[in-house]
Amino acid sequence: MKVTFPHLGSMHIFCKAIAETAGIPYIVPPETSRKTLTLGVLHSNECICLPFKMILGNFIEALQMGADTIVMVGSGPPCRLGLYDLVQKVILEDMGLHYRWLTIPPRLTWQAIWKNHEETKELRKELSARNIFLFPYGLWMGWKKMMACEALEQLAMKVRPIEIKRGETQKRLKKALSWVDEAKTPRVLEEAIQKGKALLQEMEQDRSRIPFKVAIIGELYTVMDPHINRGVEQKLGELGVEVTRTSWFSTHIMRSLRKNKADQTSERTRFFEASKAYLGYDVGAECNVSVGEAILRSKEGYDGVVHLMPFACMPETTASGILTKVGKDWDIPILTLILDEQEIEGRIQTLLEAFVEMLEWKRRAA
Numbered sequence: 001m002k003v004t005f006p007h008l009g010s011m012h013i014f015c016k017a018i019a020e021t022a023g024i025p026y027i028v029p030p031e032t033s034r035k036t037l038t039l040g041v042l043h044s045n046e047c048i049c050l051p052f053k054m055i056l057g058n059f060i061e062a063l064q065m066g067a068d069t070i071v072m073v074g075s076g077p078p079c080r081l082g083l084y085d086l087v088q089k090v091i092l093e094d095m096g097l098h099y100r101w102l103t104i105p106p107r108l109t110w111q112a113i114w115k116n117h118e119e120t121k122e123l124r125k126e127l128s129a130r131n132i133f134l135f136p137y138g139l140w141m142g143w144k145k146m147m148a149c150e151a152l153e154q155l156a157m158k159v160r161p162i163e164i165k166r167g168e169t170q171k172r173l174k175k176a177l178s179w180v181d182e183a184k185t186p187r188v189l190e191e192a193i194q195k196g197k198a199l200l201q202e203m204e205q206d207r208s209r210i211p212f213k214v215a216i217i218g219e220l221y222t223v224m225d226p227h228i229n230r231g232v233e234q235k236l237g238e239l240g241v242e243v244t245r246t247s248w249f250s251t252h253i254m255r256s257l258r259k260n261k262a263d264q265t266s267e268r269t270r271f272f273e274a275s276k277a278y279l280g281y282d283v284g285a286e287c288n289v290s291v292g293e294a295i296l297r298s299k300e301g302y303d304g305v306v307h308l309m310p311f312a313c314m315p316e317t318t319a320s321g322i323l324t325k326v327g328k329d330w331d332i333p334i335l336t337l338i339l340d341e342q343e344i345e346g347r348i349q350t351l352l353e354a355f356v357e358m359l360e361w362k363r364r365a366a
C-alpha cells in the first residue's frame with residue numbers, strides 16, 4: 001500500500017507526518033505545477049471548478065509515481081466539493097489508473113462511518129498491528145505539524161509587509177516549513193518551530209512602515225493554496241499589506257468535528273449572522289461567510305478585502321454580486337479575483353498593484 005493525498009497549501013506536510021509516524025508507506029505528489037494543472041484540465045469537464053482540476057492533477061501524478069491509495073476529504077451539497085470524490089473516481093478509472101479510495105467524511109455521522117468502514121475493509125488487511133497501534137500518535141503528530149505550519153504562515157503574514165529585502169520572508173518561511181516537515185519527534189518539532197519563528201522575527205524589518213490591513217476571503221481551497229491563487233498572499237504582503245484570513249485547515253477540521261465553538265467556529269457564526277442583512281438563507285460553501293466577513297472587516301477598520309473565487313464557482317459567484325453592494329454600503333474597497341487555468345499571474349500582479357495604489361490614495365485623502 002502507498003497512500004497519497006492532495007498537495008494543497010501545507011497539507012502535504014501534515015498528511016505525510018501522519019503516514020510516516022504510523023509507518024504507512026506514502027507518496028507525496030510533486031509540488032503543484034503547470035504540468036499538474038495541464039493534466040487536471042485535460043481530463044476534466046471544462047466547466048468544473050479549478051480546485052477540482054488541481055487536485056485531479058495531483059492524483060494523476062501521484063498514481064503515475066506508484067501510489068495506489070488515495071485519501072480525499074468529502075463534503076455535502078450544495079457545493080461541488082461533495083461530488084469531487086465520485087467524479088474523480090470515474091475519471092481515474094476511465095484513464096486506466098488503478099487505486100483504492102478512502103474518503104474522509106466531512107461529518108462523523110453513522111452513514112459516513114459505515115462508508116469509511118466499507119472503504120477501508122481491504123486496506124485494513126494490509127496494515128500491521130504496529131501501523132494500527134501508531135496511528136493515533138501519527139494523527140497527533142500530523143495535528144502538531146499543521147498547527148506549526150499555520151503559526152509560521154501567520155507570523156510570515158505579519159512580517160512580510162515590513163521586510164527590507166523583498167522576498168526574504170518567503171525564503172525564510174520556506175526554510176522554516178522544511179524544518180517542520182523534516183522533524184520526526186515532538187522534541188525536534190518543537191525546536192523546529194522555535195527556530196523557524198526566530199528566523200522570521202530576526203529578519204531585517206522596517207518598523208516605521210504602517211502596513212495596510214486586508215482580509216482575504218472566498219472559496220476555501222483558493223484562499224488556502226498559493227498555487228491556485230497564484231501567491232496572492234505573498235504578492236499583497238510584498239506590496240506592503242498585512243493580510244489576514246480565517247480559512248485554515250485547522251479551523252475547517254475543528255468545524256467539521258464541531259469543536260472549538262468558543263473561537264474559530266463562533267467567528268464563522270459571526271460572519272454568517274452578519275451576512276443575513278443581504279442573504280436570507282445559506283447559499284452553501286463559503287458564500288455567506290465571505291459576505292459577512294467583508295461587512296465585519298469594514299466595521300473593524302480594515303483597509304480592504306480581496307475576494308478569491310474559482311471561475312464557475314456557484315457560491316462565490318453569488319457572493320461576488322452581493323459584495324459589490326457591500327463594498328458601497330460599508331465603504332470598503334473589495335477586489336474580486338476570478339481564478340482559472342489561464343496564465344494569469346501577470347494580470348493578478350497588476351490588479352493587486354492597482355488595488356494597493358487605490359488604498360494609498362484613500363489613506364492620503366482621509
Ligand code: SF4
Pocket residue numbers: 049050051079080081219220285286310312313314315316
Ligand atoms: S466552493 Fe466553489 S470552487 Fe469550491 S468546490 Fe464548491 S463550487 Fe467548486
